[in-house]
Amino acid sequence: MKLVFDRPKSMKDTVMHYCPGCSHGVVTRIVAEAIDILDIREKTVCVAPVGCAVFLYEYLNLDVTESPHGRPPAVATGIKRARPDLFVFTYQGDGDIAAIGLAEILSAANRGENFSVVYVNNTVYGMTGGQMAPTTMLGQRTTTTPYGKGAMDGRPLRMAEWIASLDGPSYVARMAVNTPANVKKARKTVIEAFRMQLEGRGMSFVEILAACPVGWGLSPIEALARVEKELIPYYPLGVLKSVDSHKAG
């Protein structure tokens, strides 16, 4: 009999602490699968964020370092400059990358640092209890925007477009994991992004729209529907930039 579904080698056999319906688990698995497919587990160093994914080292069967909140791109720069032969990626939330860590991601992207970024955009600060993030939609209620987010709380930031506007990065895409078809596309995209780094092309960046049912006060099913209805129209999916131009969509 042919085995069609198993735990990736890059993943540990453990229970994740993510809330029911949270997309982090799916993204974590996609990353592990991509690493297995590219057969780079033994030369990979992951930079974990401060955020819901802080325990990434409990799930990924890889060398993993912690990083101060927002600074994974600086930490990854240090790792990659010291050891260009390693495969290095950061895994960051929207608070981490689009608020406190904006300077680090934009500067690293602008330098074209040759590491990969997996950016999980769930439009809230999940770990600290669902506060407003720079990606929170206008009108969205969070624990710190109890009357709905106003324009002067900050318009929702489109990070992928911003990163794609720079010359440094080799590959920039936005994906979602709200349907099986989108999960498949996201996985393909992450593999492509990782390959860019392996080819030494410079920073590759994949934003992934994620559901946070608990942070949004929705059921898991409703949260996935919100990704489709509210997020994707504002945060369009696709490959925004690729130095292999035929791959850009």
Place this chain on the structure above:
Amino acid sequence: MSGAEAMAEAAIRAGCRFYFGYPITPQSELAEYLARELPKRGGVFLQAESEIAAINMVFGASVTGARAMTSSSSPGISLKQEAISYMAGCELPGVIVNVCRGGPGLGNIAPSEADYFQAVKGGGHGDYRNIVLAPSSVQEAADLSYLAFDISEKYRNPVMILCSAVIAQMVEPVEFMSPRRPEEVEKPWALTGAKGREPRVIKSLRLSEQELEEHNRHLQEKYATVKAKEVRYETRYLEDAELVIVAFGTSARIVSTAVETAREKGYKVGLLRPITLFPFPTHVIRKLAERVKKFMVFELSAGQMVEDVEIAAAGKAAVNFYGRMGGSVPSPEEDFEKIVDCYRG
């Protein structure tokens, strides 16, 4: 060669190949030297977007086991504190140079040593210590820069070199240690890709109270070892001293001239110059306090190290203080007068 350049050259000779920094006076000569030299000598110089990014790049390079450094001056050192605390918590080595300037705030760029508390008492959050080295000549700046990488790696702890612009900008002849190949020492903690071994994790997060307290206990034991083994200081004329001057770095350099003058004039004055500020030569002061009448502490601050001298003297000898602030530096004559006043008073 200037003190800043001497520290830079010594760092390269110590096997440091990675420098990350952000410009600020009065330490930019250190960065500029490395910007010229590191690319020629197989290293990487990177001007970061901020001091925060720079120290986190040091964190990253250190994660792989590489020797890395950053340098800055007071306001920039304040920005680095979060990551230094993470490094202490993660037990990562790394060398940080603070060419201290007048504060608080933007202050000025004149010589100061008012970052003693920040350097010695922790600086960032949580129960941790930096190992702090305080050179008082260009030669010593070079020697301590070389040493900093070894002890930082030995104890897996950040090491800070604290000096004023006087030491960084002063030009003196230097003899360098011979270059060393980046250590081939086994680093069973470094992240190098989990090839043929279990994955490794670098972290400071320990959610359970018991686990974090245990980790803190381990750190405290390490600091106790550092206190037992790494105290460095210089002494002069202590044998028959009735008054002992305590000063480090630039203050020590200036007051040492005043001590010589005092000795020439027959005053029984001695000098204790801490070279390591943490670990502090507490035991030396404690012993002296049993036989000398007085201590007098000279600092380029409102009085910071003086608190550690008071703790060490434990009320057994009087502790006096003279300090200049805001970038003002006393003359040796001024220090001499203060010594005489204290001696007679």
